Amino acid sequence: MKTALYPGSFDPITNGHLDIIERALKLFDKLYIVISVNPDKKTLFTAAERADILEHVLKDHPQIEVIINEVLTVQKAKEMKASHIVRGLRALTDFDYEFQLTNANRVLDKSIDTVFFMTDNQHAFLSSSAVKEIAQFGGAIDAFLPPYAVKKMREKMK
Numbered sequence: 001m002k003t004a005l006y007p008g009s010f011d012p013i014t015n016g017h018l019d020i021i022e023r024a025l026k027l028f029d030k031l032y033i034v035i036s037v038n039p040d041k042k043t044l045f046t047a048a049e050r051a052d053i054l055e056h057v058l059k060d061h062p063q064i065e066v067i068i069n070e071v072l073t074v075q076k077a078k079e080m081k082a083s084h085i086v087r088g089l090r091a092l093t094d095f096d097y098e099f100q101l102t103n104a105n106r107v108l109d110k111s112i113d114t115v116f117f118m119t120d121n122q123h124a125f126l127s128s129s130a131v132k133e134i135a136q137f138g139g140a141i142d143a144f145l146p147p148y149a150v151k152k153m154r155e156k157m158k
Contacts, residue, residue: 002027004115006086007034007073010050011043012149013057014131016123020088021058023117030063032080037070044132044156057146074109085114090124 006024010017010033024031035050045053047068054066069076077085085105087098102114119126131144135153142150 001029002084003030003032003080003082004028004084004086005032005034005073005077005080005082007036007069007076009038009041009043009128010035010054011045011128012050012053012131012145012153014123014126014128014144014149015146016088016090016119016126018057018146019120019123020086020117021061021064024086024115025061025063027115028063028084028086030065030082031061031086032076032082033058033064033066034069034073034076035066036073037068045152049152053149053152056148072108074105074112077112078109083112085112087114087116089116089118090126 004024004027006021008017021031021033033054035047035054037047043050051066051068058064058066073085089095089098098116105112105114126144131141131153134144135141135157141153145153
């Protein structure tokens with residue numbers, strides 16, 4: 001069975017993330033969506049809230065499991081017996097960061113490889129940070145997030 005991890009903050013999950021997940025499911029039998037907890041990063045939603053949103057949005061995919069992670073991604077990949085880490089790319093700036101991260105991961109564990117998916121053009125500009133800013137100023141976010149995430153974002157912004 002081919003198993004992969006898709007790590008991220010998912011604060012909140014966007015339609016761009018969903019695009020990457022759908023593509024990854026074509027290659028992997030089991031996909032762990034890994035909510036990365038970084039104490040230096042300020043998030044809008046707690047890890048538990050993000051897990052709730054992801055589990056609700058992805059409930060129709062039995063091959064997906066949502067987990068919260070507080071260790072290095074390669075450590076979690078090894079623990080979960082995953083052979084690959086899934087990452088999404090939007091623009092050249094993503095590539096620079098991902099290039100460094102992938103090479104550091106290779107030094108830590110050569111047995112775990114990284115697979116990159118280019119997001120669909122309609123999501124290339126989309127980031128959780130941009131969506132949070134739009135929501136903060138009362139803008140429409142329905143086109144950027146799955147409906148349950150929109151609901152939770154609106155509740156959080158009240």
